[in-house]
Amino acid sequence: MSIEWYLVVSAMIFCIGAGGVLTRRSPLVTLLCLELMLNAGNLALIAFSRMWGNAEGQVFAIIVMVVAACEVCVGLGVIVAMYRRRLPIDVDDMRELHG
C-alpha cells in the first residue's frame, strides 16, 4: 500500500476525534477523543518515517505517547477531583477550575 493511504486514514481518525471533542460533553469522553487525535498524529509520523526509511519519526511517535500518558494522568486526576467535590461531570456546567 502506498503511504498516501495511511495518511488518509490518519486524517479521517483526526477528524473523527475533532468532531467528538466538539460534540461530547463528558470530560472523560473528551479526553478519549483527544487520544484519537494524538494517535492520528502518531500514524502520520510513522507513515512519514516509513517513507524516508528513517527511524527518527518513530522516536517522535514514542515521545507523543509519553505526552499523551501525562495528559491522561493529569486529566483523570482533575476529573476525580471534580467528582470528589460533587461538581457536575459536564464541560458545559463547569465554568471555572478555581479551588
Place this chain on the structure above:
Amino acid sequence: MSEFFYFLCAIVAIAGAIGVVALRNPFYAVLSLVCHLFALAGLFLLLRAEFVAFAQVVVYAGAVMVLYVFVVGYIGGDDESVRPWDGPAQKGVALVFAGMLFVELCLAILGSGLKALDGEGAPYQAGFGSPGQIGELFLTTFLFAFEAASILLLIAAVGAVVLARRRGAGRVEADRMTFTEFMRPIGTGTTAEAVGTRDGGINLPAPTTDVVSERGREQLEAGRGERQ
C-alpha cells in the same frame, strides 16, 4: 496480502474511532478505543514500526486504558444526559467542521509535492524500527528528549496525586494498637493505664478507615442540599 491487512486494520480503526464518538456510555467508549488502538498497532506493524506497535499495545491499550476503566468505574459510567440545546444544530455544526477538515487534509495530501508519497516507502533495511535502533537513537541523538520525557512523566504522576487527593476534609488517623499492647493482659499495664488515659487497648473504638471531619461533613451536606 498486505492490502488485505491494511484494509482490515484501517476499517477496524475507523469503526473504533466512530464508536468512541458515538457511544453514549463512557465505558463502551473506552472499550471501543481499545479496539481502535489494537487496529492501529496493526497499521504500525504494516509500516514496519515494530517497537512502536509493541509500545502501543502494552502502554496504551494496556496501562492507560486500565486507568480509564478505573476512573469510569469510580465516577460511575452513566450515560450522558440529553440537553434541550444540543440537538441537531450542534451535531450538524460539528459534522460540517469535521468533514471540512477532512477534505482540507486530503487536499493537502494530494496537493503536496512529495513524490515519495505514491510509493511504498524507502527500501526496507534489516533492523529498521527495531528496539535496538530506537534505543540507540534515544541514547544518542535524542538524549535530551528522553530525559525531558522522564521528568515530564514524574511531574505528571506527582500532579495527578496532588490533584486527586482528599482535601478539605482532614483525615483523622485511627488509634493504632501495637502488638505488645494487644498481647498484654489487662491490669499489667503502664502508667498511662493507671491514670485512666488508656484502657489497656481493650475497649478502643474500632479503627475506622475513613473518618470525615466536621467541616468535611458540612461540605458533603451542603453539596447534597444543592443537588436536591
